[in-house]
Amino acid sequence: MEQGNYSVGLDIGTTKIVAIIGQENEYGKIEVLGIGKSKSLGVHRGVVNNITQTIKSIQQAVEQAEADAGLKIGSVVVGIAGQHIRSLQHSDYITRINSEEVINEEDLDKLCNQVYKLIMLPGEEIIHVLPQEYKVDGQAEIKQPMGMYGGRLEANFHVVVGQVTSIKNIGRCIKSAGLDLGNITLEPLASSDAVLSQEEKEAGVALIDIGGGTTDLAIFKDGIIRHTAVIPFGGNVITEDIKEGCSIIEKQAELLKMKFGSAWPGENKDNEIVSIPGLRGREPKEITLKNLSKIIHARVVEIVEQVYVEIKNYGHDDQKKKLIAGIVLTGGGSQLKHLKQLVEYITGMDTRIGFPNEHLAGDSDEEIASPMYATAVGLLMNAVKNKDKNRVVDEQGELEEGIYDEQHMETATTGAVKKERKSVFDKWSEKLKDFLDNAE
Numbered sequence: 280m281e282q283g284n285y286s287v288g289l290d291i292g293t294t295k296i297v298a299i300i301g302q303e304n305e306y307g308k309i310e311v312l313g314i315g316k317s318k319s320l321g322v323h324r325g326v327v328n329n330i331t332q333t334i335k336s337i338q339q340a341v342e343q344a345e346a347d348a349g350l351k352i353g354s355v356v357v358g359i360a361g362q363h364i365r366s367l368q369h370s371d372y373i374t375r376i377n378s379e380e381v382i383n384e385e386d387l388d389k390l391c392n393q394v395y396k397l398i399m400l401p402g403e404e405i406i407h408v409l410p411q412e413y414k415v416d417g418q419a420e421i422k423q424p425m426g427m428y429g430g431r432l433e434a435n436f437h438v439v440v441g442q443v444t445s446i447k448n449i450g451r452c453i454k455s456a457g458l459d460l461g462n463i464t465l466e467p468l469a470s471s472d473a474v475l476s477q478e479e480k481e482a483g484v485a486l487i488d489i490g491g492g493t494t495d496l497a498i499f500k501d502g503i504i505r506h507t508a509v510i511p512f513g514g515n516v517i518t519e520d521i522k523e524g525c526s527i528i529e530k531q532a533e534l535l536k537m538k539f540g541s542a543w544p545g546e547n548k549d550n551e552i553v554s555i556p557g558l559r560g561r562e563p564k565e566i567t568l569k570n571l572s573k574i575i576h577a578r579v580v581e582i583v584e585q586v587y588v589e590i591k592n593y594g595h596d597d598q599k600k601k602l603i604a605g606i607v608l609t610g611g612g613s614q615l616k617h618l619k620q621l622v623e624y625i626t627g628m629d630t631r632i633g634f635p636n637e638h639l640a641g642d643s644d645e646e647i648a649s650p651m652y653a654t655a656v657g658l659l660m661n662a663v664k665n666k667d668k669n670r671v672v673d674e675q676g677e678l679e680e681g682i683y684d685e686q687h688m689e690t691a692t693t694g695a696v697k698k699e700r701k702s703v704f705d706k707w708s709e710k711l712k713d714f715l716d717n718a719e
Contacts, residue, residue, distance in 0.1 A: 284302055284666075285300055285301060285302040285312060285348075285350065286300070286301060286302065286356070286659060286662030286663045286665075286666050287299065287300050287301075287344075287352050287353075287354070287355045287356065287461075287659070287662055288301075288355070288356050288358075288469075288655050288656070288657070288658030288659030288660075288661065288662050289337070289340075289341075289355040289356065289357050289358075289453075289458075289655075289658065290357075290358050290466070290469075290652075290654045290655040290658055291319065291322060291327070291333065291337070291357060291358065291449065291452070292319055292322065292325075292490055292491055292492070292654070293319060293322050293323065293324060293325055293490060293491035293492025293493065293513065293515060294318070294319055294490070294491030294492070294514070294515065294611065295316050295317065295318060295319050295491070296316065296317050296318075296319045296322075296333075296336045296337055296339075296340045297314065297315070297316045297340060297652060297654075297655040298314070298315045298316070298337075298340040298341045298343070298344040298352070298355070298655075299311060299313075299314045299315075299344065299647070299652070299655045299656065299658075299659045300312045300313040300314070300344050300345075300347075300348045300350060300352065300659075301659045301663065302663065303663050304640050306640070308638060308639060308640040308641075309638050309639050309640060309643075309656070309659060309660060309663060310639075310640040310642075310643070311639065311640070311643050311644065311647055311659075312347075312348040312350065313344045313345065313346075313347035313348025313349070313350065314343075314344055314347060314644070314646075314647060314652075314655075315339070315340040315341060315342065315343025315344030315345070315346075315347060316340050316343065317336045317337075317339035317340040317343070318336065319333070319336050319491075320332040320333070320335070320336055321333035321334075321335075321336065322492065323492060324361060324362050324492040324493055324511050324513075325359075325360040325361030325362065325364075325466075325490070325492045325493040325509065325511075326361040326362070326363065326445050326448075327445065327448040327449060327452060330448060330451060330452060330455070333452045334452050334455045334456050337452060337453070337456040337458075338456050338457070341456065341458065352458060353458070353459055354458065354459035354460070354461040355453065355458050355459070355460070355461055355662070356461045356462045356463075356464060356658050356659075356661050356662035356665065357449060357453060357460065357461075357462070357463050357464070357658070358463075358464055358465070358466035358469050358654055358657075358658050359406065359441060359445075359446060359449060359463050359464070359465060359466060360465070360466040360467070360490070360493050360495055360509055361441070361442075361445055361492075361493060361509060361511075362493065362509055362510075362511035363441055363442040363445050364406075364439065364440070364441050364465070364507075364509040365439075365440050365441075365508075365509075366437060366438060366439045366440065366506065366507045366508065367438050367440065368435065368436070368437060368438070369394055369397065369435075369436045369438050370433065370434070370435050370436070371390060371393050371394050371433070371434060371436065372390070372414075372431055372432060372433035372434070373386065373389055373390050373393065373431075373432050374430060374431050375429065375430050375431070375432060378416075378428060378429060378430035379428070380428075381425075381426050381427060381428055382415070382424050382425055382426065382427050382428075382429060382432060383425060384425065386432055387410075387424070387425065387432075390410075390432060390434055391408050391410070391436075394408045394436050394438060395408055397438070399440055402442055402443055402444065403440050403441065403442060403443065404440070404441060404442075404443045404446060405438055405439070405440055406439045406440065406441045406446070406463070406465060407437075407438070407439040407465055407468070408436055408438055409436060409437040409438075409439070409503075409504055410434045410435075410436055411434070411435040411436065411437055411503050411504075411505070412434070412435055412503065413432065413433065413434045414431075414432075414433040414434070415427050415428075415429035415431070415432055415433075416429045416430055416431055417431075422502075422503075437504055437505065437506070437507070439465055439507060446463065449463070450463075461662060461665065462661065462662070462665055464657075464658060464661050465507065466488065466490075466495055466654050466657075467486060467488055467495035467496060467497035467507055467509075468497060468504065468507070468657070469654050469657030469658045469660075469661055470486060470488045470495065470497070470609055470610070470633075470653045470654045470657050471486045471497045471499065471504075471657070472638075472657040472660050472661065473609075473633075473635035473638060473653045473654070473656040473657035473660060474486065474607060474609050474633030474634065474635055474637070474650075474653050474657075475499065475607060475633065476637070477502065478604070479499070479604040479607070480499040480500075480502045480503075481501060481502045482602075482603040482604040483498075483499065483500040483501075483600070483601060483602035483603050483604055484498070484499050484500075484602055484603075484604035484605065484606070484607055485497075485498045485586075485590050485595075485602055485605070485606045485607070485628075486498075486499075486606075486607050486609065486633065487586055487606060487607070487608050487609070487610075487613075487622075488609050488610040488613075488653065488654065489513055489514060489582070489608065489609075489610040489611065489612025489613050490513045490514065490610045490611060490612065490654075491513050491514050491515045491611060491612075492511075492513045492515055493509050493510060493511055493512070493513050494509075494510040494512055494513050494582055494585075494586060494610075494612070495507075495508075495509050495510075495610075496508045496509075496510065496586055496589050496590070498590065498593050498602070500600060500602065505593060505600075506589070506592070506593040508586075508589040510582065510585050510586060510589070512578075512581070512582050512585070513582075513610075513612055514536075514611055514612035514615075516578055516582075517536060517540075517574075517575055517578045517579065517612075517615075518532045518533050518536055519532075520574050520575075520577070520578050521535055521536055521540075521571065521574055521575070524570070524574045525555075525564070525566050525570075525571070525574075526564070527555055527564060527566075528558070531555050535553065535555070535566070535571060536575065536615070537614075539553055539568055539571060540571060540572065540575050540615055540616060541568075541571075541572040541575065541576075541615070541616040541617050542572070542575055542576055542579045542615050542616065542617045542618045542620075542621040543572065543576065543616075543617035543620060543621055544569060544572040544573045544576045546572075546617070547567075547568040547569040547571075547572050548569070549567065549569055550567075551567065551568040551569065552565050552566065552567050552568070553565070553566050553568060553571075554566075575615070576621075579615070579618065579621060580621070580625065583621065583622055583625050583626070584625065587625060587626050590602070590626070602628065604629070605628040605629030605630055605631075606622055606626060606628050606629070606630045606631075607630070607631055607632075607633040608622060608630060608631070608632050608633060608650070609632070609633035609634075609635075609650040609653040610650055610651070610653060610654070611650065611651040613632055613633070613650045614632075614649075614650060614651070619631070619632060632650060633650060633653060634648055634649070634650055634653075635647070635648060635650070635652060635653045635656035635657070636648035638656065638660060639656065
């Protein structure tokens with residue numbers, strides 16, 4: 280299955296599966312060539328719980344995207360979320376044998392690999408090891424230590440951990456759908472690539488991605504990811520509440536939520552009523568919009584408060600950790616009417632809705648610029664970025680290894696001197712691929 284000069288992002292969500300094919304245009308924007316989506320039937324709260332159904336849904340979305348673009352999909356970048364994801368902070372250091380030599384990529388690799396060997400709980404595996412800042416011989420707050428002299432290299436890491444079985448199940452679904460697994464990325468990281476600006480990440484921002492099964496949180500400050508969390512509630516529990524509270528079927532509850540739902544109960548008058556057709560010859564049901572928004576409000580408040588607890592756990596109250604850019608809401612659930620106002624009211628933080636259109640080419644379909652596709656667009660951006668990295672390596676070929684001298688230092692920081700080093704996560708991806716190939 281030969282892939283041309285294009286990339287593919289695959290978002291395996293709880294409510295929908297989206298495959299999106301695209302490439303970078305000459306202005307550095309993402310040009311979407313094809314998109315396919317299907318109803319997600321085998322995923323619950325971000326975790327695959329029915330392999331056969333999930334494979335079917337993936338194939339459906341992929342076939343649709345292929346038909347739309349007139350291309351064949353080979354390898355995909357996939358997002359991972361779910362209630363099994365957790366994150367922790369960890370500090371580690373290495374002592375360098377020769378402090379007269381400058382710090383190079385091997386040293387950074389060695390330090391990352393050390394974190395990768397952390398002993399996790401049974402059944403857990405490290406997904407991402409994200410360096411936050413480095414210390415060289417006690418000198419703190421260094422963002423890029425490469426090219427510096429020093430004997431002791433320390434770093435603070437943000438470590439994202441997930442369940443081995445959940446990760447392998449995703450890999451198995453991709454392989455069985457006839458695709459190659461290019462990379463796995465944490466979904467809140469993908470969404471943040473799509474909807475946050477660098478200025479916001481520098482100033483401090485909390486991204487809340489409200490999906491169908493989970494609400495993902497990613498906090499950035501000084502341009503570095505500081506905290507991630509996955510809350511096991513999303514838009515589906517709101518629909519479930521409407522279904523129970525109004526005694527109607529799920530399809531009707533979802534439609535009600537989307538058309539008439541509001542997160543703010545004060546605005547509906549008592550006499551605003553919507554009539555819902557009864558099942559098979561039964562009488563139609565009449566539901567007041569005030570009641571509907573009360574049901575929605577109660578659940579949304581619960582979700583927002585849980586997210587706010589995580590933001591406070593990060594230390595937002597502390598002046599040094601203040602998130603100046605406030606909150607950015609994205610994901611399908613962020614389209615709920617008056618949600619922005621409710622979040623501002625509960626948290627007291629500036630809030631905006633995040634659209635992924637900033638990175639898309641001007642002639643892109645309007646539908647793709649919806650917050651619903653933030654994760655899929657972010658995964659596509661990740662796939663494009665990885666492809667570009669590999670292309671640089673192919674063009675450069677194997678360049679001389681060894682320490683950096685003064686003239687190489689500048690290019691060293693851009694990564695153009697040496698062959699692109701494999702991150703710990705890329706190595707882990709390869710391990711997963713080998714496992715899947717052998718587990719027939």
